[in-house]
Amino acid sequence: MVKTLRSKLLFIFLSIIFLSLSFIGYISYQSQKEVLMKQLENSFFLFSDSLAANIDQFITETVIDLSYLAENPIIKDPNSNLKAIKSQFLRFTKLYAPFDNVTFVDMDGIVKVDLLDHSLIGQDLSDRRWFMKAKAYDRYFSDVFYSKFSNKPILVIAAIVKDNNDQPIGVLRSVFDLEVLGNYIYNSTLQPKTDKSYNTFLFNDDGVIISRPDRKIDTQVNYFNKNNVDIGYIKEMVKNKQIYVNKNTEEVSAFSKIQTGTVFKNNWYLAVSVSKSEFFAPLDTLLFQYIFYMILSFLVTTLAIVKFSNYLIDPITKLVVATSDLAVGRKQNPITLNSYSEINQLSEKYNYMIEQVEKREEEHKKTSLILESTSNGIMAFDKEKMVITTFNKTCETIFHIPKDKVLEKTVSQVVNNYPAFKVFIEQANIMERISKNSNPQFWEFQLSLNGKTSYFHLVLKELPKHNQNKEAEILVIIRDLSEQKIMENEILRTEKLKVIGELAASFAHEIRNPLTTIRGFIQLLDISNDNHTKEQKYYKIILQEIDRINGIVTDLMCMAKPNGDQQFILTNLNQIIEDITLLYDGQGSLNKVLIEKELDHSVPLFFTYGSKLKQVFINLIKNAFEAMPNGGTLTIKTIYIKEESSVEISIADTGIGMDQQTIANLRKLFFTTKSSGTGLGLPMCYMIIEDMDGSLTVSSKVGKGTTFTIKLYINSAPYHSQDI
Numbered sequence: 001m002v003k004t005l006r007s008k009l010l011f012i013f014l015s016i017i018f019l020s021l022s023f024i025g026y027i028s029y030q031s032q033k034e035v036l037m038k039q040l041e042n043s044f045f046l047f048s049d050s051l052a053a054n055i056d057q058f059i060t061e062t063v064i065d066l067s068y069l070a071e072n073p074i075i076k077d078p079n080s081n082l083k084a085i086k087s088q089f090l091r092f093t094k095l096y097a098p099f100d101n102v103t104f105v106d107m108d109g110i111v112k113v114d115l116l117d118h119s120l121i122g123q124d125l126s127d128r129r130w131f132m133k134a135k136a137y138d139r140y141f142s143d144v145f146y147s148k149f150s151n152k153p154i155l156v157i158a159a160i161v162k163d164n165n166d167q168p169i170g171v172l173r174s175v176f177d178l179e180v181l182g183n184y185i186y187n188s189t190l191q192p193k194t195d196k197s198y199n200t201f202l203f204n205d206d207g208v209i210i211s212r213p214d215r216k217i218d219t220q221v222n223y224f225n226k227n228n229v230d231i232g233y234i235k236e237m238v239k240n241k242q243i244y245v246n247k248n249t250e251e252v253s254a255f256s257k258i259q260t261g262t263v264f265k266n267n268w269y270l271a272v273s274v275s276k277s278e279f280f281a282p283l284d285t286l287l288f289q290y291i292f293y294m295i296l297s298f299l300v301t302t303l304a305i306v307k308f309s310n311y312l313i314d315p316i317t318k319l320v321v322a323t324s325d326l327a328v329g330r331k332q333n334p335i336t337l338n339s340y341s342e343i344n345q346l347s348e349k350y351n352y353m354i355e356q357v358e359k360r361e362e363e364h365k366k367t368s369l370i371l372e373s374t375s376n377g378i379m380a381f382d383k384e385k386m387v388i389t390t391f392n393k394t395c396e397t398i399f400h401i402p403k404d405k406v407l408e409k410t411v412s413q414v415v416n417n418y419p420a421f422k423v424f425i426e427q428a429n430i431m432e433r434i435s436k437n438s439n440p441q442f443w444e445f446q447l448s449l450n451g452k453t454s455y456f457h458l459v460l461k462e463l464p465k466h467n468q469n470k471e472a473e474i475l476v477i478i479r480d481l482s483e484q485k486i487m488e489n490e491i492l493r494t495e496k497l498k499v500i501g502e503l504a505a506s507f508a509h510e511i512r513n514p515l516t517t518i519r520g521f522i523q524l525l526d527i528s529n530d531n532h533t534k535e536q537k538y539y540k541i542i543l544q545e546i547d548r549i550n551g552i553v554t555d556l557m558c559m560a561k562p563n564g565d566q567q568f569i570l571t572n573l574n575q576i577i578e579d580i581t582l583l584y585d586g587q588g589s590l591n592k593v594l595i596e597k598e599l600d601h602s603v604p605l606f607f608t609y610g611s612k613l614k615q616v617f618i619n620l621i622k623n624a625f626e627a628m629p630n631g632g633t634l635t636i637k638t639i640y641i642k643e644e645s646s647v648e649i650s651i652a653d654t655g656i657g658m659d660q661q662t663i664a665n666l667r668k669l670f671f672t673t674k675s676s677g678t679g680l681g682l683p684m685c686y687m688i689i690e691d692m693d694g695s696l697t698v699s700s701k702v703g704k705g706t707t708f709t710i711k712l713y714i715n716s717a718p719y720h721s722q723d724i
Helices: 005-070 082-095 129-137 178-190 223-227 231-240 281-327 341-373 393-399 411-417 419-427 430-434 482-528 534-557 573-590 610-626 660-664 681-691
Strands: 099-106 111-114 139-141 145-147 152-162 168-176 199-204 209-211 244-246 251-257 268-275 377-382 388-391 441-449 452-463 473-480 568-571 593-598 606-609 632-641 646-653 695-701 705-713
Touching: 005 082, 005 099, 005 139, 005 152, 005 168, 005 178, 005 251, 005 268, 005 281, 082 099, 082 111, 099 152, 129 139, 129 152, 129 168, 152 178, 168 178, 178 199, 178 209, 231 251, 281 341, 377 393, 393 419, 393 473, 411 419, 419 441, 430 452, 452 482, 482 534, 534 573, 568 610, 573 593, 573 610, 573 632, 573 646, 606 610, 610 632, 610 646, 610 681, 610 705, 681 695
Parallel strands: 593 632
Antiparallel strands: 099 111, 099 168, 139 152, 145 152, 152 168, 199 209, 199 268, 244 251, 251 268, 377 388, 377 473, 441 452, 452 473, 568 606, 632 646, 646 705, 695 705
16 A cells, blocks of 8 residues: 555655644544533523523413403402403403403302303302412412313413402403414514524423424323423423433423412423534534644645655656656656756666667567557467467457466467357357368358457468477457447438438328318318307317327428427417317227316416427327227326426326336337337327426336326416416
8 A cells, every 4th residue: 555655755744744633623623612512502591591481471471461350440340240341351352362261250159251151151160270279379370281161272360359348259260372372482482583493392290282383282292202201301401401312303402491480380391492403503513614624734734745755756756657668668768867866876777778678679569569559359379289379459358358368378278267258269160160271261250249249250360380399370360340230230220210201201291282171171161050069169179180180290291300390379288188088088988988187277378389289198198098998097187386387297097007118118219019009109209298398207007007197397477267
């Protein structure tokens, strides 16, 4: 890893710098982290305590509000009529949102006035906890409980009513609306100017949630069970001002206790939660800053070290590079170095050495250059022992075998170790042709080599002996014809497509004339029919379909010079589907196919290529009918996705379905599973939808049916049917 002088120098210096920076950065970060963490916790608890104080003030004000009502002169007057008292109650509940209902009970517990439920009047409520507590303490604020009368969680606030002689004459009871408390907590959470998204929970010492972020109260939801804590743990967190990290919800929470008083004696706790990512975001930012500055310092130091090492190593590197180039046969010029004396002496010796080496290598290079630079594979082996003596770079590329693994090895050894070479020798019949003793031999053949089909032209020739001690050699010249064959096949395919295009254009031209005649006669029939009959509606649709066919014919004529339908018009998507399905009603009855339409009437009119879109629908519906030879159900749905300004059209059948291999080939031209199909319909559909910047997807199961889903984006201003 660190074998070179440069790498050793860099490794030592950079290791020292990296360790020093890391140590200093770690110590500094830990100290800053501790301070920042303390600030985050203090800020978090400050917010929690502030919100708890607000809730405490809200509760106190609510109790005071009911006490003010108890001081109302009309209510305090024992001679006031019940209607006047009820009027005061009604006025009070309108002014103070938390109070859902007010009831007046005399000192015997008998209901005298009830604002909402008149059936309570006359009932004895003396056994109710709020009644007894209010008589004992003048005012009472209950804990949350589930009311059987209102079928929801409620709180009850009660206050003693005394006459002008300070004698108790009854008890006021009001139902406290928990949703108002939830809204108050929610709005209080939004007040701080902070980028954190707080979740607030108000719960009692039994774990019953009194308020939560969605402001929906459910006494069946228990905060302790939900978060795997207990009241003892909560009290410990409140006492020690410790944050709670919930590993299940990935949230950080702070707990505060709502202060109790002479009236409010319930043990309520406030949980303020925020996601771990938000809470620890300042720590992440701090860490990022430390890492950034450490990396920046490391990079600056590295540049300085690199420059210093370059001064030491560059002269040596030049000598090493020059020696390496000489070893591989590259032309070398004398090296002139003006550095420290040791390097200068070494360069002088090197210059003398290259002069001698160049003389010896000149002739050898000429021969090797010719052999290695040719694009043909050249391989040779002696005829007697079959030992490979020549194996150029092109052969290395063809067989993916390094030269040093082949030279001085017998053909049989290489065949046994390298499958590609074995396939080549066997399919080219090299050994059999050598035995024929014909010289030279030329032939072409193809084979599967390295996972693809390749074409080769081979020349097999026996070389004469060039030394009495050497055996005769067999020369094999390999020319790769694969690219040439591919080009020939592509030219042939292009010519076929050209002929098909010209033929399609000719057919389209011949079809156009009778279409024009048919359209003219249909127009005459439409004009001559004065009665507004159902047939007249069919005439209009027939004319539209003839125009669509004429558009398709135009596309066929433009195969050699594609143009397509350029009629970009305001289109009623649902109406297009209605028109098309009207054409298929008769065929549906005949083929026992039920056509169901679930059209979203909020789909706006939008500009698109209506004729092209109609062509896609007809293609898909036609395929669906053919997929249900024994009948079934064809379901066409449209859905307007307002958020995306897009519309989805799904065409689903209950037919035979398709396997995954068939689905993978749907976009391929001329691919079809039908005996009479052309394989152009679905590729055309894909092309049309993609030209509209839309998408066409398919899902299918064999035996269950197929669903094609088209998604189009509406870029124009939305027009609805009522706007036209």
